[in-house]
Amino acid sequence: MKKNLIKSLAILFTLSLVLAGCSGNGSNKASGSSSGGAAAQEITYASTADAAGLSPIDTNDQPSTNVIAQVYETLFTLNPKTMEPEPLLAESYENPDPNTWVIKLKKGIKFHDGTDFNAEAVKYTFEQIKDPNRAAPRASLLAPIDSIDVQDEHTVVIKTKEPYGPMLAALAHSNASIVSPTADKKGDINKNPVGTGPFKFVEWVPGDHVTLTRNDDYWKKPAKLKKVTFKVVPEASTAISMLQTGEVQFIDAIQSDLLSRVKSLKNVNLKISEGTRVSYLGFNMDKAPFNELPFRQAVAYGVDQEAYVKQLNGLGEYNESIIGPKVFGYNEKAKEAGYPYNPEKAKQIVKEHGYSSTPITILVGNTGNYMKMAEIVQSQLSEIGLKVKIESMEWGSFLDAARTGNFEMTFLGWANSTGDGSELLYPNLHSNNIGSSNNVRYNNPEFDKLVDESRSTVDQEVRKQKLNEANLMVIKDAPMIVMDHGMVSVAYDKSISGLTVDPTGLWYLYNVSRK
């Protein structure tokens, strides 16, 4: 009895070791979906978080958008090179007057449930987004729209209260994707999405994966990929390991500290290109001394963004313009319109105004690169004689503090997912949005007027000019100082071709294939 027990314990112990060893004998290359499969037109993408939902109306987070962009389509789409809106589900548009958009739709397009894509579907979708009972998180996108009318089967007329310049950029946003009204009325498109896109929904195992399959009845030539899986892998270094072993074929938004590891992988291509995201150091304009221009100038002169950007290993670049190079409204002149690094000047201002006696706290959300920014800025500001403390906060609590103005200085970012400068300056700096997205609580009627004008004309040249003026004004006024303009990055298995990424970080798998 006792002999048996000791024996079996010993056997179990060795067995567990041996089994771990044995399983390596030979054939199994960790997981079947690896690059070995000859041209299996399948791809698995590692997502750091699960989708919140699969309805463009009801979600507003990146993992959801990644799926939505393959299943649904918008009336317009941004050309990734020029960032100008181009028709997608729309055929053409015209403005009989600045408050009216007559949009002709493409014919013969069907939703995945077999129903027709038509003007009714557009009207239904947009009215759902605007419906307060639906509580769509991006309702603000279409807030300027007053009415949506069906002129005929393939013509929709959108009227605004005032002229709305960024209309096409708003309609190109993935949250303005057109959904099947039948599917939405019948069921929950947040769980069973039905769009017109090149891929159809198959299944969603919450927390684990979403699977899509090719839409063989797509209105253009069907996609080359047959199956797409969005696998949730929360840990970035695990995702890279899986990319290396071929368990996944594609990752994006690579962290700067993991970049060198990705670069070293032989089976992987890495693509980095200019993006629309901007990160900034913001001041609370309701509090002294942050509401004093000399203080902000001292900080602006005292921060050396190049030192920070160097740490991003190529995943960010710096120029002084708040509207970045890939955003509508950018003008080369704005690049150097701010306060270049000049510690001597900064020290002088600090001394003159006696700022060195005031202790300052920088509030930092514990996500992304914000902590890195904070540490670098803290040491640089100490150099110019300021007393700076860092307070870090969990992201959810941080957002609350930032919104309610419960901070002195902080770091924030803006994805610029519409790629339009008005949609950057208005939410972040217009006085209408103090208490919500204008975290720095900037209130400048002159600036407001320029932004309003950029929004309320449909003449794109005039818009560019107004945006440039507003941009220059706010760069000089410095309620926020740019830390970097982000780059978008993807890493993918070498068997993949045709993958392109928008400057907004969004990608489409329509043209992707494997060899």
Next chain:
Amino acid sequence: MVQFIIRRFAQMVLLLIGISFIVFMSMHLAPGDPATIIGGPTATKSDIEAIRADLGLNKPVLVQYIDYMNGLIHGDLGYSYRTGQSVTEAITTRFPITIKLAVASMIVAIVIGITAGIISARKPNSMLDFASTTFSLVGVSIPNFWLGTMLILLFSVNLQWLPIGGLNSPFYTTEGFKELILPAITLGTSTAAIIARMTRSSMLEVAQADYIRTARAKGVKQRKVVWVHSLRNALIPVLTVAGINFGGLLGGTIITEQVFAINGIGRLMIEGIASRDFPMVQGTVLLVAGIFVFINLIVDLLYAAVDPRISYD
């Protein structure tokens, strides 16, 4: 015995009600608004107000708690703020995955822990003892996060023996068994170390006992002394530690699940906390708390089974 169980169950219910109140209040009173997180940075004030109204967050907290408890009594844990999924459904699909991981880790922990503990105790201060206690110290000290990543790099990336992501296949299939190995070792190592130390000290303590001396005096063989007289008596504290740790394993899988992309309760909880998904956090915390209390009860009952001197009558 029956009375003891009934009394413990009654205590358990009271305890869980107390926990539900504390968790509910701490989630609602802590900074961070689920509507702000759902709306994202682009949401305007009116967008956020609409979301708050939609979630019922504009009602007084106490009313919300009473609504919640009312649902709970009827077996309804509510719906996730973030995904709209039923919390009960989320828990029932994810919990089996965590149980699978915790049980596998417990097996790893017990097999390695008790073996190492016995080896140590048989010849204290020998090389084997030294090796085993070193293992224990290292095992307790290594963070799961690091161990998991290292195991992935060694066994999955370099040797390509084992897969990395998820527990997707049933454990009795080859694929499923292989998926389980690395996460189970990662999660089980620190518990194995604790059990090894406990077994060692408990065995050494028992070895001093009178009845062991008597057994030896009677000329009982060493092997019998170890396995019958010492081990069984030494197992009582080990059992307590193992039991409590099993509860800990069930609730403490967060990091292992994160590293190995396993879709279990731990991740459900951490994602819920990050997005202020109150119903999800309440549901998962209640579940883990319930399990803790329940396992403690089982351990108490097991005492009686292992040690005839203990009785609850």
